Amino acid sequence: MLKVLCAVGMISAACISSAKPPFLITFKEYYKPNPSSVLGQAKCEICHGQVPRRNPYGKELKKLLDSSSDGKLTVDMLKQVEGADSDGDGYTNADEIIGGVLPGDPASHPSGPAGKATSVPVTQASNSIIPANGFHPIVIHFPIALFLFGVLLEFVCLRKKVDALGTAAVWNIHGALASMAIVVPTGVAAWLVGGHKLEGAMLFHMICAGSSLLLMAVTIVTRRKAGNSSGAYWAILLLTALVIGATGFFGGQMVYG
Numbered sequence: 001m002l003k004v005l006c007a008v009g010m011i012s013a014a015c016i017s018s019a020k021p022p023f024l025i026t027f028k029e030y031y032k033p034n035p036s037s038v039l040g041q042a043k044c045e046i047c048h049g050q051v052p053r054r055n056p057y058g059k060e061l062k063k064l065l066d067s068s069s070d071g072k073l074t075v076d077m078l079k080q081v082e083g084a085d086s087d088g089d090g091y092t093n094a095d096e097i098i099g100g101v102l103p104g105d106p107a108s109h110p111s112g113p114a115g116k117a118t119s120v121p122v123t124q125a126s127n128s129i130i131p132a133n134g135f136h137p138i139v140i141h142f143p144i145a146l147f148l149f150g151v152l153l154e155f156v157c158l159r160k161k162v163d164a165l166g167t168a169a170v171w172n173i174h175g176a177l178a179s180m181a182i183v184v185p186t187g188v189a190a191w192l193v194g195g196h197k198l199e200g201a202m203l204f205h206m207i208c209a210g211s212s213l214l215l216m217a218v219t220i221v222t223r224r225k226a227g228n229s230s231g232a233y234w235a236i237l238l239l240t241a242l243v244i245g246a247t248g249f250f251g252g253q254m255v256y257g
């Protein structure tokens with residue numbers, strides 16, 4: 001009896017895990033719902049009430065699937081049902097997806113008045129030309145590279161006693177600070193658009209980013225006051241490099257972790 005139960009359990013687990021999770025992936029990859037929203041946290045319940053029973057949104061997709069030849073859920077099918085109000089709560093599926101709530105559950109709907117959107121803007125969907133985190137993960141490499149290269153030049157300058165390298169180092173460090181004028185706004189934009197909560201990696205990232213900015217300025221001032229052979233300058237320089245590294249680490253955790 002136990003063996004039979006195990007077998008049934010394993011078979012159904014295999015069915016569930018192999019059957020429709022790709023639908024969930026298709027949905028999430030296309031719409032990229034805000035991870036802290038109801039929709040972002042939802043999984044199978046986006047289309048199912050109690051798996052395998054489908055909710056009204058799932059039923060609508062099932063109709064399209066039945067008329068397709070290969071039984072695969074496509075982005076095109078998702079788009080076709082955006083204008084409908086599957087769960088009949090007065091908000092179109094597009095409204096609910098934009099609002100980060102469940103399109104197949106009448107008890108879950110946006111709090112504002114129904115906007116009657118018939119499609120989800122492409123800036124939200126993944127075929128957008130603007131990456132999910134704005135341009136922050138791209139531009140962020142400028143200050144990091146400039147600063148670390150500055151540290152390297154400073155080191156070689158001190159060892160080889162070539163003043164020109166020190167001048168170049170200062171230029172790099174100034175460049176790193178200047179590039180923050182682009183990096184910080186893109187970071188704040190990514191934070192607001194992404195709707196990340198100010199906790200965990202996000203919180204550490206913000207604290208480290210703020211400290212990096214401050215420390216870069218202190219590095220520049222210290223060099224001007226104390227010169228590049230002073231211990232104080234090297235302490236600040238290396239501390240700043242470390243904090244920049246930590247900022248990148250926590251930032252990376254949010255993008256890839």
Ligand code: HEC
Nearest residue numbers: 016019020021023024027043044046047051052058061062
């Ligand atoms: C984007 C909508 C969507 C999501 C998300 C989704 N499903 Fe489905 N699921 C469907 C549709 C539509 C069908 C019907 C497929 C067909 O007939 O080919 C289905 C069918 C199934 C079936 C087969 C049962 C039946 O009656 O045909 C199972 C089991 C299932 N889903 C499990 C899951 C599980 C588990 C998850 C979460 C990991 C999930 N689904 C997420 C839309 C979805």
